[in-house]
Amino acid sequence: AINQTRLLEHLNAMADIGMTPKGGSNRQALTDEDKRGRQLFLDWSSQIGGKVRRDQMGNLFVRWPGQDNTCPAILMSSHLDTQPTGGHYDGVYGVLAALEVMTTLREAGITTRHPLEIAVWTNEEGARFAPAMMGSGVFSGALDQASMHQSADKSGITVYDALMETAQWGDIPCRPFPIAAALELHIEQGPILENQYRDIGIVTGVQGMNWFDVTLTGETTHAGPTPMTMRRDPVAALAPLLSSLYALAARHGEQSRLTIGDIKTLPGARNTVPAQVIFSVDLRHPEQSALETMTAEFQSICAECHGAVAVSVTPVWHSPAVQFNPQCIDAITRASQQLGYTAQPIVSGAGHDSVYLSRVAPVGMIFIPCKDGISHNELEYASPEQLTKGANVLLHAVLRLAAP
Amino acid sequence: AINQTRLLEHLNAMADIGMTPKGGSNRQALTDEDKRGRQLFLDWSSQIGGKVRRDQMGNLFVRWPGQDNTCPAILMSSHLDTQPTGGHYDGVYGVLAALEVMTTLREAGITTRHPLEIAVWTNEEGARFAPAMMGSGVFSGALDQASMHQSADKSGITVYDALMETAQWGDIPCRPFPIAAALELHIEQGPILENQYRDIGIVTGVQGMNWFDVTLTGETTHAGPTPMTMRRDPVAALAPLLSSLYALAARHGEQSRLTIGDIKTLPGARNTVPAQVIFSVDLRHPEQSALETMTAEFQSICAECHGAVAVSVTPVWHSPAVQFNPQCIDAITRASQQLGYTAQPIVSGAGHDSVYLSRVAPVGMIFIPCKDGISHNELEYASPEQLTKGANVLLHAVLRLAAP
Numbered sequence: 054a055i056n057q058t059r060l061l062e063h064l065n066a067m068a069d070i071g072m073t074p075k076g077g078s079n080r081q082a083l084t085d086e087d088k089r090g091r092q093l094f095l096d097w098s099s100q101i102g103g104k105v106r107r108d109q110m111g112n113l114f115v116r117w118p119g120q121d122n123t124c125p126a127i128l129m130s131s132h133l134d135t136q137p138t139g140g141h142y143d144g145v146y147g148v149l150a151a152l153e154v155m156t157t158l159r160e161a162g163i164t165t166r167h168p169l170e171i172a173v174w175t176n177e178e179g180a181r182f183a184p185a186m187m188g189s190g191v192f193s194g195a196l197d198q199a200s201m202h203q204s205a206d207k208s209g210i211t212v213y214d215a216l217m218e219t220a221q222w223g224d225i226p227c228r229p230f231p232i233a234a235a236l237e238l239h240i241e242q243g244p245i246l247e248n249q250y251r252d253i254g255i256v257t258g259v260q261g262m263n264w265f266d267v268t269l270t271g272e273t274t275h276a277g278p279t280p281m282t283m284r285r286d287p288v289a290a291l292a293p294l295l296s297s298l299y300a301l302a303a304r305h306g307e308q309s310r311l312t313i314g315d316i317k318t319l320p321g322a323r324n325t326v327p328a329q330v331i332f333s334v335d336l337r338h339p340e341q342s343a344l345e346t347m348t349a350e351f352q353s354i355c356a357e358c359h360g361a362v363a364v365s366v367t368p369v370w371h372s373p374a375v376q377f378n379p380q381c382i383d384a385i386t387r388a389s390q391q392l393g394y395t396a397q398p399i400v401s402g403a404g405h406d407s408v409y410l411s412r413v414a415p416v417g418m419i420f421i422p423c424k425d426g427i428s429h430n431e432l433e434y435a436s437p438e439q440l441t442k443g444a445n446v447l448l449h450a451v452l453r454l455a456a457p
Numbered sequence: 458a459i460n461q462t463r464l465l466e467h468l469n470a471m472a473d474i475g476m477t478p479k480g481g482s483n484r485q486a487l488t489d490e491d492k493r494g495r496q497l498f499l500d501w502s503s504q505i506g507g508k509v510r511r512d513q514m515g516n517l518f519v520r521w522p523g524q525d526n527t528c529p530a531i532l533m534s535s536h537l538d539t540q541p542t543g544g545h546y547d548g549v550y551g552v553l554a555a556l557e558v559m560t561t562l563r564e565a566g567i568t569t570r571h572p573l574e575i576a577v578w579t580n581e582e583g584a585r586f587a588p589a590m591m592g593s594g595v596f597s598g599a600l601d602q603a604s605m606h607q608s609a610d611k612s613g614i615t616v617y618d619a620l621m622e623t624a625q626w627g628d629i630p631c632r633p634f635p636i637a638a639a640l641e642l643h644i645e646q647g648p649i650l651e652n653q654y655r656d657i658g659i660v661t662g663v664q665g666m667n668w669f670d671v672t673l674t675g676e677t678t679h680a681g682p683t684p685m686t687m688r689r690d691p692v693a694a695l696a697p698l699l700s701s702l703y704a705l706a707a708r709h710g711e712q713s714r715l716t717i718g719d720i721k722t723l724p725g726a727r728n729t730v731p732a733q734v735i736f737s738v739d740l741r742h743p744e745q746s747a748l749e750t751m752t753a754e755f756q757s758i759c760a761e762c763h764g765a766v767a768v769s770v771t772p773v774w775h776s777p778a779v780q781f782n783p784q785c786i787d788a789i790t791r792a793s794q795q796l797g798y799t800a801q802p803i804v805s806g807a808g809h810d811s812v813y814l815s816r817v818a819p820v821g822m823i824f825i826p827c828k829d830g831i832s833h834n835e836l837e838y839a840s841p842e843q844l845t846k847g848a849n850v851l852l853h854a855v856l857r858l859a860a861p
């Protein structure tokens with residue numbers, strides 16, 4: 054069993070970096086805070102003899118040899134970057150629980166047959182740089198490294214610049230190496246496990262998600278003299294468009310998701326009708342075919358919104374629904390049973406690095422409940438008991454896969 | 458008659474400062490560009506013997522003595538700051554036409570009985586710092602200097618800091634001095650004069666305007682796992698609220714104006730339901746009582762929008778409808794007649810420094826048409842002939858009031 058006190062200490066020390074006024078975490082990808090969080094993790098890893106590599110997307114890999122180093126590694130991975138007003142667990146828990154599993158194995162003097170490796174993926178959140186799951190996406194070949202290096206944040210800083218500025222540019226190319234199995238432990242970020250009183254979610258797959266930017270283009274004019282009927286006001290067009298989009302989500306039932314996380318107006322002056330309204334759209338559905346229908350309907354709602362304002366839709370990212378590997382699912386199921394924890398299969402509503410990783414390795418994920426299903430929020434919370442149970446399942450599933 | 462070539466040269470030279478990629482002007486209040494524009498104006502003024510004073514709001518005053526310097530001055534004034542994507546004429550024309558009037562009088566060897574003075578008011582636009590017409594507002598005692606110094610732009614820089622950084626903090630207190638009459642020449646910024654084929658608008662007053670910030674507060678949560686029905690999504694509340702607001706404007710007929718110039722979401726991440734949507738509201742009506750009714754209805758629409766999201770409304774600025782001075786209106790009317798220009802009375806839809814100035818001096822305004830009524834836009838345009846006619850009316854109205 055892992056050491057609960059040490060796991061909590063590590064989580065707290067990490068939460069001290071980039072602490073928000075409301076006590077959450079703001080360590081967005083490749084900021085100074087992210088750099089400090091990564092360094093802390095690397096310090097802890099070195100203390101237990103891990104060997105560090107870093108690739109050209111800033112992904113970190115820490116390896117411990119096995120009894121047979123011709124075997125491919127068993128990987129435990131997640132991310133350390135957060136949302137702008139994020140919590141203490143999303144991603145961070147997966148990385149620090151993996152560290153705790155390694156520390157526990159070292160203390161117990163256990164060397165598995167396979168080498169073990171922890172990976173920290175760059176920019177999983179996608180909050181500063183789109184798309185999400187960027188580091189694992191390039192690693193798996195799903196995303197193009199050169200274009201990702203050019204992805205810019207709101208102030209125009211590119212991933213490439215940020216990698217250089219924070220010294221996260223590594224000396225190995227970002228491409229897959231042989232991996233026997235990869236596990237990721239994560240908070241659910243939704244309400245299901247808590248509502249069903251389960252300790253553990255055995256993740257069978259991840260829902261599909263499509264991201265877009267919608268731009269409504271009108272024309273700036275003065276707020277005072279210009280009659281309402283002579284305006285080409287993109288905000289006036291926004292009102293019915295938003296209503297149609299929320300109605301679309303409702304029509305597709307309770308498994309559909311529509312999120313408009315960012316809206317901005319240009320030039321954004323009080324006494325000027327804006328030239329443009331730009332907003333983001335995040336569409337999700339666990340069934341790939343349903344997601345495709347939703348997406349087609351979304352496109353035609355936008356195409357039909359014309360009149361005085363021009364509408365354009367830019368696809369930003371597509372991540373199809375995925376299914377995880379049966380052997381990994383089995384190892385997690387047996388580990389949960391062995392420990393006597395309540396568990397159930399679950400589909401992940403959030404994207405995770407495991408989505409991309411599943412293109413190049415057998416992958417499984419373990420969920421634990423989080424309070425009120427709240428995530429991407431400073432109030433994100435999981436209890437010490439819940440955190441410990443998840444880490445114990447990770448430990449025992451790894452032991453099954455890595456064959457001691 | 459004024460010198461059209463010189464007036465156009467001055468307008469072009471000013472437009473070169475803070476030129477936008479689309480050929481408009483971006484000299485927002487108390488930026489480096491605004492500073493350079495002001496310096497250019499001061500250089501030209503000094504060349505014709507003007508004496509400069511600057512007050513603690515950065516308002517500029519340039520004076521030329523009269524035959525009888527115990528008489529209060531006749532003031533010509535407007536502003537040099539622009540919208541972020543502004544044109545070449547809004548404000549700038551009024552200042553440079555005043556300079557042209559002075560230059561013409563000097564060349565002709567005319568000294569009026571009253572001293573003449575040109576004022577350049579700070580932050581008329583209100584685009585960078587709210588409210589608009591700030592310099593003239595403090596001058597007239599309508600706005601409090603200490604609170605205006607603390608007004609901050611989007612990046613947190615205050616008016617006070619910006620005054621210091623751009624060396625626009627002056628050595629005289631910002632308070633009214635005796636003014637015999639004050640005239641402001643401006644483009645209409647609306648379509649009426651153009652549609653009626655008039656050279657000149659004789660402005661009888663300015664419509665009332667009320668500014669607000671509306672904040673919708675929900676709760677951040679993850680875009681993926683959180684069911685739509687479990688969200689407190691402020692964007693979902695925005696859709697019906699926007700519709701009700703545009704319906705309100707429509708209900709109040711063609712003289713009413715409603716503008717939502719700025720919308721933002723916090724934290725503004727694609728895959729997080731926002732905690733807050735914040736937007737600006739600009740309500741206008743030429744009749745003060747109608748504006749008050751609109752405002753009351755706006756407040757109750759916001760108050761009724763509840764449910765999962767909390768709504769709060771912050772008043773930002775109120776500027777009641779004003780009537781201008783009969784003697785000034787008369788001088789403008791006679792000057793137009795004398796020059797043989799077509800003219801008509803008009804109510805200004807835009808706020809102007811003259812609104813506040815009318816609290817401490819007899820005030821009148823002259824409008825010229827602008828193309829398609831477009832303003833607060835890089836395409837803002839008035840023809841050389843239109844510009845010249847307006848400046849000639851200013852010249853002759855000033856001569857009438859300043860009694861040569």
Ligand SMILES: NC(=O)NCCC(=O)O
Pocket residue numbers: 143177178179185186242402403404405679680681728
């Ligand atoms: N786990 C997580 O928050 N991932 C971010 C990608 C997504 O939006 O689902």
Ligand SMILES: NC(=O)NCCC(=O)O
Pocket residue numbers: 275276277324547581582583589590646806807808809
């Ligand atoms: N003239 C002008 O653009 N004034 C700005 C104040 C307003 O919004 O009316």
